[in-house]
Amino acid sequence: MTRKIPVVPCSGIGKSLGAAAREAAYILAEDLRPADAKVVALALLVLGDDEARREVAGRAAVAIDGCKLECAAKGLTDAGAAEVRKVAVFDLVRRHRGLKPEGVCDLNADGLKLARASADEAARIVDEIVAEDGRA
């Protein structure tokens, strides 16, 4: 059985962009690419949880970050991911200038649109990894 590609969102609690990153990971893993992507919890990964680290070590993974500090990407690198491909929600919001995401627990409509745009980008990355793995 082919293993799913690990996807780690930052889930930052202070900003809407972190919430959009989290929502994007769920859209990707539950709606867009349920057969190919799996959400892995960042806190578990960074604290060295064996199961979380096994999901990531030596593999290509997707980081979805809400801010420039890129905590998810750093966490994946530190956990031994062979390659970290990034979705930068903070860049995407600049490219979608009309969007004004608000809310953390409950994103507003613009926040959900941004999450969807981020998930679409992540899905493209997942497709690339799947194609490179030769399992498409």
Next chain:
Amino acid sequence: MPNLPKRKIGLISCSGEELPEGTVTRRAVRTVLETLRPDDTVTLCLPLFLAGGEGERAFARHYPTIAVDGCPKRCAALATEKYSAKPAASIVVSEIAKEKECAAIGTARRLNEAGLRLAETVAERIAADTEKLLNMKSRGR
């Protein structure tokens, strides 16, 4: 020493993305921050804390914190203790869910009604701990 706010309690939620209990921690902490104790609390971003955010770590070294975890792995509490200082209080959502006999709470993406009620209960518990810690601080000064 960084310029730190006065008389605040730091709230650190695990925000665990894999479990609905992680979503409960997140919602409960935001409820305390936005509604129940907005003047007395700040949230510390766990991913940033783990990635080496010096402002977050310095706060947790010098001010009381409440760790709010979804499951017994207690990532928020362990991270706070590892990188700063032992949290002044620690709450585990799965334990409160057991106390309240709250079984199905929805998914990590969407809590159901029971999950939303559980988040309210956890928020009240955090607010009560915040009150206790602020009183202890006042008496200690």
